[in-house]
Amino acid sequence: MAKKTVPFQGTKEQEEKLLEMIKAHKGEKGALMPILQQAQDIYGYLPIEVQKIISDETGIPMERIYGVATFYAQFALQPKGKYRISVCLGTACYVKGSGQIYEKLQEVLQIQGGECTPDGKFSLEACRCVGACGLAPVMMVNDEVYGRLTPDDIQGIVDKYNA
């Protein structure tokens, strides 16, 4: 099983919306992509609970759904946190040491890239160039940019959002 860090908190309303959406695609060829996209719009990500409903309702084996969900970068299996941290691993940032920044964040937050902390507060992901190469290495927390980082800066930044 893939590591699960945040318990599923889907609501009845979300499920109703999902079922209705799947029904609208009934019998349609190639419906899996739009169903997954809209399911992600409803839930923000595609956890096993959501993929199970899609499989049960469409008859598409859950493995095929999971295969598609893990093939395309647009689909997320983990929810996004209240604070979305993305570290630039583009060329300029990378040669300036963003790899260590990324590692330090995984250590401080106790999650892997692509995951979310169990309290739903922080999610971590890697991104490519945010257009601030002059500030390399760069990371963003939601819309805020942090530049010229060293691994020692990380704990303090995380603490700021934890306060």
Next chain:
Amino acid sequence: MENITIKINGMEVSAPAGSTILEAARIAGIDIPTLCFLKEINEIGACRICVVEVKGARSLVAACVYPINPGMEVFTNTPLVRESRKKTLELILSDHERKCLSCVRSENCELQKLCKDLGVEDESMYDGAKNEYELDESAPHMIRDNNKCILCRRCVAVCDKVQGIGVIGANERGFKTHISSAFEMGLADTSCVSCGQCIVACPVGAIYEKDNTKEVFDAIADPDKFVVVQTAPAVRAGLGEEFGLPVGSGVEGKMAAALRRLGFDKVFDTNFSADLTIMEEAHEFLDRVKNGGTLPLITSCSPGWIKYCEHYFPDMTDNLSSCKSPQQMFGATLKTYYAQKMGIDPKKIVSVSVMPCTAKKFEIGRDDQDAAGCPDVDISITTRELARMIKGAGLRFLDLPDEDFDDPLGEGTGAAVIFGATGGVMEAALRTAVEELTGEELKNLDFTDVRGVEGIKEASYDVAGMTVKVAIASGLGNARTLLNKVKSGEADYHFIEIMGCPGGCVNGGGQPHVPASFKNANDVRALRGKVLYDYDAANPIRKSHENPQIKKVYDEFFGEPGSHKAHEILHTTYVKREVNRIPE
């Protein structure tokens, strides 16, 4: 169909319109090598081993899927073609765990053969980053080793398209692409039914049965154990292939001789309990017809089918015959009737079965399969594992004499031996049920309508003023089609035979590996099935109820078919399962 003439390597070839280059080349006497291609199952042109040059084409084309056109000129053996195929193999090898000496598929690995045939000189040519995967050992019957997987997707296609299950597929993308289940669950957490069709589809050693041969050897070596073996009908139709005989060779006598020389205390035959199954199942059928029981009655011999029914048609488990499978009936009779008769403590008996099947390894651990208070069957091995034991013991199989099974549980009829082919159980049941219903002797024992390898067969018979409608499905995709017809009311059968594997047990997941190059041009199911029908025709006793040992076991022990005692020992129960269960 109209023929098209093309040129292959400068020579004219005439092939039916719609043929692929691969098929046309075969007509011209050329085998173009393939790897991912499985006819009508996996036609994705992905592995690029079968590439050929076509005059005027921009690049090399995949012969397995490229259709021929009039006037086309194809070259199958140019330096460019040879170099391309070799490079493809070297690239596959760069992320393939090359522990060939200890690999279960050594000597019948399709990748190994291609490397040899196509002249790969350096298996480390493109060594670099390698994926490392944990083995999936969660299922009771098999292991998946992605370190050896070459991503041909033959297993995926069989599971999804043939069996209609689809619990394995490709996850992630690019270099990280790997075959697995949803959310990386182990197979045991999925609705995998243990049929093993993925194993026989795999060209390499990435999927294989859990080997239990050591346990069997250990039991034989233990002087305190009384080790008894039974062999399923289909094993005798496949085992010879492991020793170089052509597909479609019957080796019943040599198999019995080999088992005896391996040191089993008694060499018995599942054919005996196949006859017993017919007695119980025909009785159950007639009882349901007379007393308004649940119909259609569906056979329960195939544990892959049973698990499929429990997962995918849980509302139809009442339709399943309550009869244990022949494997389990054998073990139950062995540890009750035979143990009592011979004065042996059933707990000292090690009950071993040789099966063409991997689901049998799952079946022996099911609930309610322990008539004597201990498992009916202790160890179930496949045809392939038996071959491994024979080779390991140094027996010169082909030089062995033809021997008989031991008495009394070694006696089987022609009706029993055809259990291993799709339609065989139905035919065997009809031979007994019709005589029972009419009270007259059948003149023609050959119910040819229910024979053959088609996925779904139907027939109806007028018997004693009643029209008996029967149907047969093999392969679980076909089973689903048939059952949906029953559920929708489109069909009203009385009796259905379902086998989990296409063609029945002869094509089971535990049978010897046959390279795709042979399977793509020959029907292995039919070739092996014919062996069983020949054994049937040659047997002087061809009706289960005329098996003298079966009469005896009822006289001495069970009383009547369907008796209370028979129910306690020979029948079982089923459970309801889910398809997409979320693991804890």
